[in-house]
Amino acid sequence: MVIAALTYLYSRIQTMRKFAWFIFCIFIAVSCLNEPDCYQLNNDQIIVSFNVLGFSADRDTLLDVRVSGTDSIFYTNTIVTNALLLPLNPKAKEVTYIFRWKNGRTDTLVAYYSAKIQFVSDECAQRYVFTDLTAPTSTFDSVRLLNGTPTYTPSINLAVYRCANPVVSGIKFKTIRVGTTQVDSVLVVSNVTADFDGQVQQNGPSFYLPLNKQKGITTFKFSFPDGSLDSLSLSYTRLTTRSLINSCDSVTSFSQIRIAATSFDTTSTTFTNTARSDAVRRSTSAQDPAIINFEILL
Amino acid sequence: MKYFYNITFLLFSLAASAQEDIDTLQVKQDFKPTGIRFGTDLLSIARSSYDKTFKGWEVSADVDFYRYYFVVDYGSWGREFRSDTSNYSNNGSYFRVGADVNFLTKDPDRNMFFFGLRYGRGTFDENLSIVNSDPVWGPLDGDFRNERVRASWFELTTGLRVKIWKMIWMGYTARLKFALNTSSTPDMLPFDVPGYGRADEESYWGFNYQIFVRIPVKKQL
Numbered sequence: 230m231v232i233a234a235l236t237y238l239y240s241r242i243q244t245m246r247k248f249a250w251f252i253f254c255i256f257i258a259v260s261c262l263n264e265p266d267c268y269q270l271n272n273d274q275i276i277v278s279f280n281v282l283g284f285s286a287d288r289d290t291l292l293d294v295r296v297s298g299t300d301s302i303f304y305t306n307t308i309v310t311n312a313l314l315l316p317l318n319p320k321a322k323e324v325t326y327i328f329r330w331k332n333g334r335t336d337t338l339v340a341y342y343s344a345k346i347q348f349v350s351d352e353c354a355q356r357y358v359f360t361d362l363t364a365p366t367s368t369f370d371s372v373r374l375l376n377g378t379p380t381y382t383p384s385i386n387l388a389v390y391r392c393a394n395p396v397v398s399g400i401k402f403k404t405i406r407v408g409t410t411q412v413d414s415v416l417v418v419s420n421v422t423a424d425f426d427g428q429v430q431q432n433g434p435s436f437y438l439p440l441n442k443q444k445g446i447t448t449f450k451f452s453f454p455d456g457s458l459d460s461l462s463l464s465y466t467r468l469t470t471r472s473l474i475n476s477c478d479s480v481t482s483f484s485q486i487r488i489a490a491t492s493f494d495t496t497s498t499t500f501t502n503t504a505r506s507d508a509v510r511r512s513t514s515a516q517d518p519a520i521i522n523f524e525i526l527l
Numbered sequence: 528m529k530y531f532y533n534i535t536f537l538l539f540s541l542a543a544s545a546q547e548d549i550d551t552l553q554v555k556q557d558f559k560p561t562g563i564r565f566g567t568d569l570l571s572i573a574r575s576s577y578d579k580t581f582k583g584w585e586v587s588a589d590v591d592f593y594r595y596y597f598v599v600d601y602g603s604w605g606r607e608f609r610s611d612t613s614n615y616s617n618n619g620s621y622f623r624v625g626a627d628v629n630f631l632t633k634d635p636d637r638n639m640f641f642f643g644l645r646y647g648r649g650t651f652d653e654n655l656s657i658v659n660s661d662p663v664w665g666p667l668d669g670d671f672r673n674e675r676v677r678a679s680w681f682e683l684t685t686g687l688r689v690k691i692w693k694m695i696w697m698g699y700t701a702r703l704k705f706a707l708n709t710s711s712t713p714d715m716l717p718f719d720v721p722g723y724g725r726a727d728e729e730s731y732w733g734f735n736y737q738i739f740v741r742i743p744v745k746k747q748l
Binding site for chain 2: 296298299301316318319320345346347348349350351352354355358
């Protein structure tokens, strides 16, 4: 009887095998796609970009970033040209980031979120799923939420902004080494001072010179190890406007910057636009972050 | 995208089969039920014996209305995974209701090749214990529990029912499960939903190999 039943079943299956095998193969193929994948299980980091209101990405230097809930220190001596990956605490619903900048400023950003654990498999164990990201508390001048769900692929979650302060003009000294090839000068300078209380910053052959908001010209004294002095005067046009951003004060912009006088034995001065390829017309203006406005050929 | 392709495949198959059937549909339509089938899933029973992570069973019943079958499934399953760093377990029950459309209407034995639709609901508990440490955040040990989680979903089904002997029928049902919705859980996202499968999948395939007993309630025309 059992044999007869099996024979009957076999004949029926043969009749409908076209359907049976087709569907069964599809089922097996698709089932294999449902195996758990242990790669990149957690979305436990947010991406924060740093920007200057009215300008482009910030280029300030971080001393470090400290994060509540851990003793780990992140991003020591890092220029924030690129966005930063910051960790989210799976044991908490919020985390505070403290940014210490090389210029002495300290900023705080508090991120709130939902963190839920989910088992994945006995091989992969568990993962944490972070959603509902917000950042209403911050000392930055503005914070914009771009994506409230941290993703596994690079995507900026928060864009933080500081008010623009375009009061610095950059110069770089260059020299001719062979023929007409220009290279960065190895000029050794002991000190550079402005004729007001602005602070000059040096980065190799580049000097970032603060411009005086109170006057139409600022003069800088360059002192050298042998005791000699050189001077450079920059003249410019000032325009003070009220910022459209409530958190920012009025902004003084400097344009039409030119070298009014100099004691350097220079053969030429050229405008440069090393920071913005589309900013030829703005290369005579102070930017934030500062750009090299002049290259001085010694 | 995978979910879209699966749906498209099933609908295309359904349309093609329906077209084939229209050409031969000559049987008198009688919507009075002729029998009730009661069955159980053999794969769940077999899997419970060889798969240490699974314990479950499922029973089914259907009744015919001409070429349409009203179907009810009820089942229970529990999963348990143990590793050095985590222990997970869940347990719950579920039911499905829906209808199948038979595309072998001229078969004298009422064998079936069918497509259908189901609505599923389940309730389950789950527990997770972990012993873990993170290089940034330190120890992440913890016990998490979801109680009385409710879930619902839909299924597109297809399969065969073949008469084996007198009142005994066998067959399989392939299921494309989708549109899972679970009640909110405070600290842990569901991992495995009884009757559905992995909760982090937008769509999921299921498969039953079933044996039925058919009790006739009306003499077949």
